[in-house]
Amino acid sequence: MSVGSILILPGDGIGPEVMAEVRRIIDWYADKRDLSFDVSEDLVGGAAYDKHGVPLADETMAKAQEVDAVLLGAVGGPKYDDLDFSVKPERGLLRLRKEMDLFSNLRPAQCFDALAHFSSLKEEVIAGLDIMIVRELTSGVYFGEPRGIFEEGNERVGINTQRYTESEIDRVARSAFELAMKRDKRLCSMEKANVMESGILWREIVTEVARDYPEVELSHMYADAGAMQLTRWPKQFDVIVTDNLFGDILSDVAAMLTGSLGMLPSASLGAPMENGRPKALYEPVHGSAPDIAGQGKANPIACITSFAMALRYSFDLGEEADRLEAAVETVLADGKRTADLLGDEGVTPVSTSDMGDAILAALDASL
Numbered sequence: 001m002s003v004g005s006i007l008i009l010p011g012d013g014i015g016p017e018v019m020a021e022v023r024r025i026i027d028w029y030a031d032k033r034d035l036s037f038d039v040s041e042d043l044v045g046g047a048a049y050d051k052h053g054v055p056l057a058d059e060t061m062a063k064a065q066e067v068d069a070v071l072l073g074a075v076g077g078p079k080y081d082d083l084d085f086s087v088k089p090e091r092g093l094l095r096l097r098k099e100m101d102l103f104s105n106l107r108p109a110q111c112f113d114a115l116a117h118f119s120s121l122k123e124e125v126i127a128g129l130d131i132m133i134v135r136e137l138t139s140g141v142y143f144g145e146p147r148g149i150f151e152e153g154n155e156r157v158g159i160n161t162q163r164y165t166e167s168e169i170d171r172v173a174r175s176a177f178e179l180a181m182k183r184d185k186r187l188c189s190m191e192k193a194n195v196m197e198s199g200i201l202w203r204e205i206v207t208e209v210a211r212d213y214p215e216v217e218l219s220h221m222y223a224d225a226g227a228m229q230l231t232r233w234p235k236q237f238d239v240i241v242t243d244n245l246f247g248d249i250l251s252d253v254a255a256m257l258t259g260s261l262g263m264l265p266s267a268s269l270g271a272p273m274e275n276g277r278p279k280a281l282y283e284p285v286h287g288s289a290p291d292i293a294g295q296g297k298a299n300p301i302a303c304i305t306s307f308a309m310a311l312r313y314s315f316d317l318g319e320e321a322d323r324l325e326a327a328v329e330t331v332l333a334d335g336k337r338t339a340d341l342l343g344d345e346g347v348t349p350v351s352t353s354d355m356g357d358a359i360l361a362a363l364d365a366s367l
């Protein structure tokens with residue numbers, strides 16, 4: 001029996017090669033755990049543009065709305081840099097987020113013990129780090145109107161609008177409080193209430209929502225101070241909730257704390273569907289890395305642990321997600337490294353598929 005449906009969108013650059021390793025993991029679950037998924041595959045980003053002239057075809061959008069989970073690789077590449085803004089690869093991803101209404105973007109930053117020395121920060125600052133950034137993903141300056149480049153007098157003006165409604169803040173705040181309840185029960189909300197009205201409203205609504213979660217200790221920080229604290233002593237945080245743009249920036253900071261962008265997964269969740277599962281899209285935090293695409297050098301771990309998040313959040317298979325994450329940890333502890341994780345003396349890098357092999361072997365050993 002099928003556990004549920006998955007739409008795979010490998011995308012561009014290293015997307016297809018890291019996603020190939022995820023497919024092997026999915027097959028492993030069918031063979032060894034009797035958990036089979038109904039998997040289909042389609043195009044997004046530049047790959048979709050090449051075929052359809054748009055970064056996401058309407059039929060693909062419709063499919064994404066129907067499945068239990070979408071797994072996305074990465075989008076973009078230099079080949080598409082000069083395209084009109086409206087058909088750039090990134091627009092495909094933004095359309096998925098917006099039309100599926102995936103308002104809550106979970107970006108965990110965890111430091112694997114075996115990699116603590118890869119961080120640009122001191123090992124003691126980073127060892128054991130386990131924080132979760134909840135980024136609002138469907139509103140704010142990414143989508144606010146008016147936007148555009150307009151003529152004003154004898155020059156042009158570029159305009160984007162930061163805009164948040166009470167209900168948009170309320171729903172993402174609730175998802176962050178719910179997560180905090182399952183973790184260390186500490187939530188830090190970040191905005192710029194000192195200069196932005198949208199930040200004042202953000203702080204007010206988050207404070208109101210906190211009344212429904214008396215067990216969670218809520219704090220507030222200006223986003224710039226938050227960035228500073230993230231690099232000074234990141235372990236002070238448990239869950240962070242913030243808006244779309246600050247979340248974009250802060251999550252890159254948090255990702256790099258752990259040593260490599262190639263390690264971090266994400267989940268973007270919306271409202272529950274009829275079957276009770278949330279609308280969901282899972283993707284690595286890293287981009288399409290066109291400089292190394294097609295060479296078997298990419299690290300598939302972020303894409304694989306994104307699938308682990310799908311097991312946990314879409315399919316209620318938390319124990320299987322733990323199994324997969326533990327397999328990744330074992331492989332790293334054994335010293336396996338893709339090229340992004342070099343620096344340890346005497347270690348030669350393994351290829352993308354070697355890393356996949358090693359994770360599959362660790363999964364076998366877990367049975």
Ligand code: IPM
Nearest residue numbers: 076090091093094248251285
């Ligand atoms: C991210 C990326 C995207 C964003 C880009 C690719 C549109 O940076 O997911 O963090 O800005 O949201």
Ligand code: MG
Nearest residue numbers: 248249251252
């Ligand atoms: Mg980003």
